[in-house]
Amino acid sequence: GENVEQHPSTLSVQEGDSAVIKCTYSDSASNYFPWYKQELGKRPQLIIDIRSNVGEKKDQRIAVTLNKTAKHFSLHITETQPEDSAVYFCAASTSGDKLTFGTGTRLAVRP
Amino acid sequence: DTAVSQTPKYLVTQMGNDKSIKCEQNLGHDTMYWYKQDSKKFLKIMFSYNNKELIINETVPNRFSPKSPDKAHLNLHINSLELGDSAVYFCASSQTLPPGELFFGEGSRLTVL
Numbered sequence: 292g293e294n295v296e297q298h299p300s301t302l303s304v305q306e307g308d309s310a311v312i313k314c315t316y317s318d319s320a321s322n323y324f325p326w327y328k329q330e331l332g333k334r335p336q337l338i339i340d341i342r343s344n345v346g347e348k349k350d351q352r353i354a355v356t357l358n359k360t361a362k363h364f365s366l367h368i369t370e371t372q373p374e375d376s377a378v379y380f381c382a383a384s385t386s387g388d389k390l391t392f393g394t395g396t397r398l399a400v401r402p
Numbered sequence: 403d404t405a406v407s408q409t410p411k412y413l414v415t416q417m418g419n420d421k422s423i424k425c426e427q428n429l430g431h432d433t434m435y436w437y438k439q440d441s442k443k444f445l446k447i448m449f450s451y452n453n454k455e456l457i458i459n460e461t462v463p464n465r466f467s468p469k470s471p472d473k474a475h476l477n478l479h480i481n482s483l484e485l486g487d488s489a490v491y492f493c494a495s496s497q498t499l500p501p502g503e504l505f506f507g508e509g510s511r512l513t514v515l
Contacts, residue, residue, distance in 0.1 A: 334508050335506050388500060394442075
């Protein structure tokens, strides 16, 4: 089955700096790669996703890039703000199959 | 209106007891899931139902039994609770099987003493 590795497990940045979280996946058939944000004590919520026919997707301060050849994808957050502090999960799936989550990255944005 | 709601939010119980968690979604989605999040925050899928039919059953002990009376409800019953069952259990739904957004409930924190 699919295996998703995520790095780093913790990340601390100064407010205004950029943050990058990287994930690798094992199943070359995977074609859907979402990112979820989980604030402390809250539910995970989708922030951005990308499909395998696209190399990059942006939504305001967040962007995701996908390298299918290398089987890795990354989340980029620019101009970080304290409200970006949360645990971020990457995930991967093939069509009609379960979503496999990475192990999470705890992001702390220092004011 | 809460999209995916689960009850109870907190459960504290003794080892060996049986407990249930209920989940309901009002999004009209066809697919519902149970995920377990342990103390290290790992999110692991346990079960998935599509139109009341079990489609994913990960390597979960038989003490865990999901039930879907209709496509808007997915309940989880746990028998003979063990210390290792302590976790936050999230119900989720999606319009169809992946790819597609998962909508999570607020989670049910289970503590086994």
